[in-house]
Amino acid sequence: DIQMTQSPSSLSASVGDRVTITCRASQSISSYVSWYQQKPGKAPKLLIYAASSLQSGVPSRFSGSGSGTDFTLTISPLQPEDFATYYCQQTYSTPGTFGQGTKVEIK
Amino acid sequence: QVQLQESGPGLVKPSQTLSLTCTVSGGSISSGSYYWSWIRQPAGKGLEWIGRIHTSGSTNYNPSLKSRVTISVDTSKNQFSLKVNSVTAADTAFYYCARTMAAVGLTIDCWGQGTLVTVSS
Numbered sequence: 001d002i003q004m005t006q007s008p009s010s011l012s013a014s015v016g017d018r019v020t021i022t023c024r025a026s027q028s029i030s031s032y033v034s035w036y037q038q039k040p041g042k043a044p045k046l047l048i049y050a051a052s053s054l055q056s057g058v059p060s061r062f063s064g065s066g067s068g069t070d071f072t073l074t075i076s077p078l079q080p081e082d083f084a085t086y087y088c089q090q091t092y093s094t095p096g097t098f099g100q101g102t103k104v105e106i107k
Numbered sequence: 108q109v110q111l112q113e114s115g116p117g118l119v120k121p122s123q124t125l126s127l128t129c130t131v132s133g134g135s136i137s138s139g140s141y142y143w144s145w146i147r148q149p150a151g152k153g154l155e156w157i158g159r160i161h162t163s164g165s166t167n168y169n170p171s172l173k174s175r176v177t178i179s180v181d182t183s184k185n186q187f188s189l190k191v192n193s194v195t196a197a198d199t200a201f202y203y204c205a206r207t208m209a210a211v212g213l214t215i216d217c218w219g220q221g222t223l224v225t226v227s228s
């Protein structure tokens with residue numbers, strides 16, 4: 001299985017900040033990464049696919065980058081509704097493993 | 108707007124079989140552009156990919172669960188299902204059904220609301 005190592009596991013930030021979350025794959029996966037946002041008691045929501053493609057309806061303050069083994073999700077500027085947990089997922093091969101998650105909390 | 112809804116028992120006894128069904132509305136499950144998947148999440152923990160099925164009959168399972176899991180599809184009812192055999196407390200989790208975009212690897216673009224399954228006697 002391809003392992004996805006996500007960091008940090010949590011962070012505190014203020015409204016208006018620029019937030020960066022990283023994911024490292026255990027082997028090269030080209031651009032096969034997706035990013036999801038999950039709020040408490042809710043299902044995850046797709047934000048980014050193919051490393052940098054913004055899902056329809058997702059605000060442009062969310063962006064993704066990277067290829068090979070290193071990937072980044074950036075949120076800028078951070079808005080009140082963005083406080084949530086974020087997951088990366090490798091979509092290169094089954095099983096589609098997820099990172100451990102990053103909880104973005106209010107500073 | 109496609110919607111997915113999980114249904115099934117919320118409580119399963121150890122060693123028995125967990126069975127869930129996902130009903131797809133607002134679109135046809137027979138669209139060749141998608142796979143239909145199951146993901147689970149223990150309370151307060153991360154996401155685990157269980158497996159997926161295409162209406163062609165093609166399936167993929169997580170090797171960690173493969174010996175105990177079966178995913179099937181019923182196109183006449185626009186539903187797909189999950190069975191997990193010989194469950195233990197470790198199978199207690201929220202179970203999500205989801206739609207996977209076949210053209211973009213394993214990307215999940217639509218999720219059910221999730222259903223909690225507790226394994227306990």
